[in-house]
Amino acid sequence: MKYTCIEVFCGAGGLAYGLKKSGFKIRYAFDNDPMAVETFKLNISPNASVEDASKITSEDLLKKAKLKKGELVLLSGGPPCQGFSRQKKDGANGDKRNRLIVKYIRLVQGIAPKFFLMENVDTFKKKRGKAYLDLLQHGLENDYNIIVREINCADFGVPQTRKRTIIIGIRNDIDCNYKFPKETHKYPNWRTVGQTIKMLEAPPADGIEHHDLPNHCLANITEKNIERIKYVPQGSGRKCLPKQLQLPCHKKKTGWPDVYGRMSWDKPAPTITGGFDNFTRGRFAHPREHRSITAREAALLQSFDNGFRFLGNKGDIRKQIGNAVPPLVGEILGKSIIKALKNGK
Template sequence: MQTSVIDFFCGCGGTSAGLAKAGMNVLVGIDYDESALKTYKHNFPEAKALSTDISKLTCRQLEKELGEVPRPLLFAACAPCQPFSTQNRHKDSADTRVVLLDELHRFVRKFRPEYLVLENVPGMQKVQHGPFFRFIDLLKKLRYNFDYDVLDAVDYGVPQSRRRLVLIASKVSPISLPQKTHGDEDGLIDYMTVKQAIGHLPALEAGSCDASVANHQTARISDINLLRLKHTPEGGDRRDWPDELILNCHKKKTGYTDTYGRLSWSEPAKTLTTKCISISNGRFAHPEQDRGLSVREAATLQSFPQDFEFIGTISQTARQVGNAVPVRFAECLGKQIITAKDGQIDG
């Protein structure tokens, strides 16, 4: 029987898209980000899209929305992760996002889903008494089988290096994380490169779009940054610029060389963020064209299919892409759960 999915913190739908591709039936997506939920509704017209803060959603309300829930049931959850991100330089212990994963406890206790998938930034598992281990304690009390580790999406066919803390759990069978499929070792498929992912997309100038491809739109850049890009070779960065183009804040710093950097055609992309179309926020410049990535290129590097359309302004859609779970990565996790469901994993 097809596994049913409730996607908590669904965002624009990266996890849902991957699980659906694995063969699951997406019932509900839940998020409070209105712009992301518009994209979710557009791409999952058969699913319910609930616009709500999970801390204000009750089990009774969700039960009413669901009616009779087809089993087996999977809960997917990628709680907002910025408080634990290594890129967050303004951590705040009072940040309400820290406890959002705790809100999932109520729903797990009530519905006892057969399967769970959690994805978040590495860092959560380093907080000894934090939300991740509180969730582990819940799984132990409810007698779930589970496995977790830090995985890199690039090892599963995503054309982007993206390290994430991943947990999968099963109430009905032993389960383990999937083995990587891509890499440099014998027997593995070669890593997918930027060229393989986006090399086919039409050329663009900064601040333009190509209406023949959904969301193939780029941000404007200043004349000085355009000049900087002209001095940046494929795979290069600000270290390739003449002295007069180097920013004062960079003159005494040797780190953070990814900012204003170009991607390399022959390698996977660096981790995409919510600012993935801005050249000043990471290695997000096109390998050879003098511009940042388009929203479509960023989405493709997140392994979204080309017919997945993002709704909103260019900054809103870029944010949706940067926050998403890579589709192919979610698909691999979904297939692993289906394998466990079919009794093919021996633990």
């Protein structure tokens, strides 16, 4: 059997990269971010393009993938998840991107893949996303057996405590006894920041990219913030700063305690976001050096390998890495689907 896959909302391709490693052939992928698509095409497959999700149809995707309805093995990818994030102050209903859940349902219905795989933030299963999760389940439950799991990526070997909701649908006529993969790592035996980045040379001091490591270069940081980092021990944040270096708003003890924070060498990283190269936005300072982590280090903590190059300016790259599904999670999920199909009737 050819394990064919179409990836929707593909971004730079974290999920697709893992699925490809597991044995899937990416027949087509799309996203509305031009630079993310270029990164996808460079590293994963040329069969990708910039598309408006609100306009593309299931017929369009099947034509581009050269498949008929019902032939595709896996439709993967999930609508943008930022609208469901607990960091959104106006809640899920305030973000128009969340309506793309309806589009996703229609694409599944029109393509009728044997499996579909969707990833979203952990809050998708909770108050902010529950209405949309219910909509997805009610829209597809007549044709698919749907499994919903909340996972911590650290339990699957990713050196990062990234919690996510995974949704897998198995078409009702597919007799394969699918089993969701078991965790490969358990606390306290999670992979750590130190285990992941210890082999890297320091980024060049002049700010240019390392000659052997793509995307490994220093982020811009002020002297004031370098001074702040020096006061923060591993695993701590802004509360360790002396009063003269605290921001006025932080003296009131409000806001996120992890900002102006430093990672721990012997623990997993916190969730890697699109602000990872700025330690004012989270616990993103290097565990041992007085700087923010580089894009290469962030990519490794997302479980990308050193050969995966991200294209674009620093803002593009931050967004691509922060929004990605850890490839290792995609690979494990892909293998579980292929195993079920091999063992099925």
